[in-house]
Amino acid sequence: MLARMKYRRQVQNAFSGKRPAIAKGEVMKQEHEHADFIEDKFKNENFGFNCLHYSVSEASGSLKVMVLNKKGVAGSVRVVTIDAEAKAGEDYEKVDTILNFGAHEKQKFVEVVIKDDDDWEPDEDFYMQLYHVPSDEELPGQDTKTRITIIDDDKPGQIYFQETKAV
DSSP states (O other): OHHHHHHHHHHHHHHHTSSOOOOTTOOOEEEEEEGGGSOGGGSOSSEEESEEEEEEEGGGOEEEEEEEETTOOSEEEEEEEEESSSOBTTTBOOOEEEEEEOTTOOEEEEEEEBOOOSSOOOOEEEEEEEEETTTOOBOOSTTSEEEEEEEOOSOOOOOOOOOOOOO
16 A cells, blocks of 8 residues: 555656656766754764765666764774665665774765666665664664665556547
């Protein structure tokens, strides 16, 4: 039921011009919601994502996601992808890596590979989450999880009716 509602919303948005159509093979990468707009008391004090929502066309091949080391001190953070509508292995390649920051290193990038197919499907989301390295617990804060939307660049099928002659 939810997938059908999401599909209808996407079709309505496409017809109303809310989101421009993406041509097959067109590379599109956008950042939508930056962590700068969150109050500091709701952010993690050590690590976080610069952007909280990315959109990428499936033809782009990959997306680089920025992770911030806010204090600039040496430390480590684990970065893991989490499935939602998009599934690891089918729509993107799973990421489970540890970023080691040196002293005065303020940012690093994690690259996630986006898989392209020729089948039409609705836009799909997955998430990237930051974890504490020794304990593998989720880091607290609203800037420790980012959403990535894979925008389909394939055209849906067409419905047509065969002409009949009135007798």
